[in-house]
Amino acid sequence: MSKVRIYALAKELGVETAKMLEILDSLGVQYKSSSSTLDEETVEAIKTILADSSSKAEDAAPEDSSVNASATQEAAPEPVAATPPVASNPTPAPQPSAAQSATAGEERTLAAQPAAVTTTATELPHRAPVVTIMGHVDHGKTSLLDYIRKTKVAAKEAGGITQHVGAFEAKTSRGKVVFIDTPGHEAFTTIRARGANVADIAIIVIAADDSVMPQTREAIAHAKAANVPIIVAINKIDLAQANVDKVKQDIIPLDLVPEEFGGETIVVGVSARSGEGVEDLLEMISLVAEIADLRADPKAALKGVVIESRVDKQMGVLANIIVQEGTVHVGDFLVVGEKYGKIKALTNSVGDRIKDAGPSTPVQILGFSEAPTAGDTVTSAKNEHQARELVAGRTQDRRDVEEARKGRRLSLDDILGAPGDVHEVNLILRADTQGSLEALQGILARKSSEEVKLTVMFAGIGAPTEGDVLLASTANAEIMCFNVTASGGVKKAADNKGIELKSFRIIYELIDEVDRLIKGQQEPVFEERYLGRAEVRMVIRHPKAGVVAGSYVQDGMLRRNAKVKVTRGRQVVYNGTIVGLKRFKDDVREVQTGYECGINIDWNDVQEGDVIEASELVEVTS
Structure with a gap:
């Protein structure tokens, strides 16, 4: 028997991939992802476990299950199982036969038995995954979306409303998938920059004939900054000049190692023109979603995200949202940022007017008087009065935060984070040539430590762009340029967002700046360093200064504000600080060996013959 992939075996045996991974964990089997392969011995062990589990469930079932099922149904409501990630069929279901009814009754009875329950009524139903497609220009993003839209969306939809809703739903053999149809990674990051994932x-x-290009690297950086799973779709595999292996090799330096090379990145070859591999891609999307166990409560309080909005000359303001939690209804009052509106009409992605929409559903809303901002969170209100109050409260909160920021001084924890945390330094690099870029990356790769993690979010050739500024603002990164200069528009955008944008002409000046950034993120290490020693020869009691030790510096130096310990014989009798230091009547900063001085250590019990030893804390530099 040849080796089989985990997700393929799960499909063959009719279990969820997540359940399969649980079994592998219990067996102590090592795997990298659900696409890892299993040997024959492991496969047989899994089949045995599943068979034993099935046998125990059958043994637990009562003999007359149909009777017990009826009793159970009369005694208590039937448990509601979590909805699997499979699209519901809009066509009426055929009536079950008598045998099928009996089987259904037996299944309901088993569900009522605690020992056999696999999905409880309290579990939330699954929701469809929401997918965004990004990449370099002309690599086939739109063509791929068009192919999926034409083959996987209801025939009525010809692409009209989808262009405005900003997303569409695709029906697949494993359920519904929602694709965000937004223009590129910058729109994706703009939404995320406002706090919405x-x-x-x-x-x-x-593209298989073009491999990794600048916008490819940018798209990957934006996806990583969003911390979402990445699937690589190698398009145009049907072309004669396609080189799939080169693409797989080229994405490895970008920390996307294909599964076949021992990594965890799913890579699928597709052709947006012929449709080759598209089903495999959809399968992988469903697989990743299944492992992520995406769930949402349609009865919860409404939560959604604005994808985009526009003003139609005839209809007015139209807002396109994706529902994440709860259900939105016609007539609901919605609050978005500091705006609100009442839903007059809901339109789904195929252009139909609908009355409500649940989780993972893209809809177009008519009812706002002002266009909401992309990325803003959508919530609901009971009535217009509550909506007005929410908006007024948010407006006041924003003003309070702005006022607080003006007068607030940052604490050390604000700057460095809590002690013991691993601090991060995120960079975006721009250089004049590929050679310069590689040299910089090679040097910076050795800069991370246990205390500070240095991450190059994106590295590209040429002047920085506004997209770099956007990425820097969401990833809390600094932009560093070598031998390239930002345009006036980019500098203005960076200033508006408070982004550091620095240019260098000498490579090691850039490295020195990175070292300073890293040092600023590290917890400083101090050591006590000896300064000097003085013998107390006279004790002077001053009416204002208190007790002053008239002393002679025997070694080194004494410095104002230095730490001191006072010894009497062999015993340390006091630890403190030099709060005052005088030469005759003058206040001085330090006194060297061989000079007399007056030392005030703010301690009244100093005696003649005591030895005052001074030290200071010095930061240890590596």
């Missing part, structure tokens, strides 16, 4: 999965499209 819309996409569950990012598809990076790379």
